[in-house]
Amino acid sequence: MDRFDFHTKIMIGSAGLREMLKGFQRVFIVTDRFMKESGRTGYLTQYITAPGAEYRIFSDVTPDPDIDTVTAGVSMILDFKPDAVIALGGGSPIDAAKAIVYFAARQYDLRDCPFIAIPTTSGTGSEVSRFAVITDKAKGVKYPLIDDALLPDYAVLDAELTRSVPEKVTADTGMDVLTHAIESYVCTEANSFTQALSEKAVKLVDQYLLAAYRNPDDLEARQGMHNASCLAGAAFSNAGLGICHSMAHALGAQAHIAHGKANAILLPYVMSYNAGCESTLTKTAGRYAELAALIGMGATSTRQSALNLIHMARRMNVRMKIPQSIKDAGVSRETFEKILGPMTEAALADRCTATNPERCTAEDIEAIYRQAFVKSSRAFRE
Numbered sequence: 001m002d003r004f005d006f007h008t009k010i011m012i013g014s015a016g017l018r019e020m021l022k023g024f025q026r027v028f029i030v031t032d033r034f035m036k037e038s039g040r041t042g043y044l045t046q047y048i049t050a051p052g053a054e055y056r057i058f059s060d061v062t063p064d065p066d067i068d069t070v071t072a073g074v075s076m077i078l079d080f081k082p083d084a085v086i087a088l089g090g091g092s093p094i095d096a097a098k099a100i101v102y103f104a105a106r107q108y109d110l111r112d113c114p115f116i117a118i119p120t121t122s123g124t125g126s127e128v129s130r131f132a133v134i135t136d137k138a139k140g141v142k143y144p145l146i147d148d149a150l151l152p153d154y155a156v157l158d159a160e161l162t163r164s165v166p167e168k169v170t171a172d173t174g175m176d177v178l179t180h181a182i183e184s185y186v187c188t189e190a191n192s193f194t195q196a197l198s199e200k201a202v203k204l205v206d207q208y209l210l211a212a213y214r215n216p217d218d219l220e221a222r223q224g225m226h227n228a229s230c231l232a233g234a235a236f237s238n239a240g241l242g243i244c245h246s247m248a249h250a251l252g253a254q255a256h257i258a259h260g261k262a263n264a265i266l267l268p269y270v271m272s273y274n275a276g277c278e279s280t281l282t283k284t285a286g287r288y289a290e291l292a293a294l295i296g297m298g299a300t301s302t303r304q305s306a307l308n309l310i311h312m313a314r315r316m317n318v319r320m321k322i323p324q325s326i327k328d329a330g331v332s333r334e335t336f337e338k339i340l341g342p343m344t345e346a347a348l349a350d351r352c353t354a355t356n357p358e359r360c361t362a363e364d365i366e367a368i369y370r371q372a373f374v375k376s377s378r379a380f381r382e
């Protein structure tokens with residue numbers, strides 16, 4: 001189904017937000033404890049200056065927000081009756097805020113209450129996606145929410161907020177952006193509109209990720225990555241992703257590897273599989289070749305062009321000291337063999353598998369995990 005819509009209004013920099021904040025009377029802020037205790041919520045509260053204006057900060061969001069957190073947030077929002085809701089933070093506070101607004105709106109009319117997402121890391125694209133993931137910690141289950149009603153009304157992209165992001169997080173989240181861009185470009189639901197966003201995101205990552213990693217104060221690079229994250233988020237929110245994300249979700253859950261890092265490790269192996277590098281070249285190889293040409297890495301053959309894009313992803317990992325294999329990420333052989341079955345099963349059932357450009361079986365996924373465990377070079381043979 002070809003579709004594309006873009007609900008969220010994007011504001012780049014903080015000027016537009018400052019103007020908006022002056023007009024609100026009751027601002028409900030969803031964030032995490034670190035943002036509150038470090039005083040970073042002052043980014044918002046200093047501009048809530050209308051006569052009689054009030055704000056309330058809900059800062060109980062933890063990584064992988066759970067049902068209890070959402071329930072507590074819903075009851076606070078219903079009590080406070082805001083005229084604006086703002087999510088400030090990484091993917092977790094934004095996901096939690098989306099769920100809080102979604103469930104609160106069933107009990108209280110929030111139609112005239114703008115929902116504003118302000119990401120402080122450049123990775124998830126959650127500020128423009130119709131997805132949120134909520135965890136039931138007691139059952140150890142993650143529930144994906146998918147609904148247009150989860151889309152924020154505004155997203156504020158201010159690179160200043162990402163200046164203090166540690167280099168490891170810049171690396172992991174940056175590779176998550178690259179994975180979103182590449183997977184959304186080749187997936188089964190991609191169309192010309194989503195691909196335009198994916199293409200620009202790939203170009204921006206190629207141009208700015210290493211610079212943002214090496215120099216946290218390079219605001220041009222930081223803004224480039226912030227924009228790339230949002231563009232790729234809008235692309236995958238419309239088109240979907242692929243098995244790199246399916247496999248990263250399962251690897252993250254079983255081996256406790258950060259989402260971006262899990263994607264970074266798996267991406268080259270998944271690309272090699274999708275391109276048919278070890279067997280017969282696929283249509284997807286042609287798509288990778290298009291992206292390679294876009295960033296000046298095209299070659300005379302489709303195969304070499306696709307391989308050049310795969311090597312670009314591998315080089316990024318090396319330069320940002322991201323582990324090259326699941327083993328290097330600290331997973332022992334014994335643990336790997338124990339979790340391989342459940343990971344494969346979970347990855348196959350993951351919703352991202354349905355939009356992967358190449359059909360795959362459990363055996364295929366298991367083989368990719370095995371290659372990624374030992375850093376097999378077979379997948380990249382020239």
Ligand SMILES: [Fe+2]
Nearest residue numbers: 124176180259
């Ligand atoms: Fe991701």
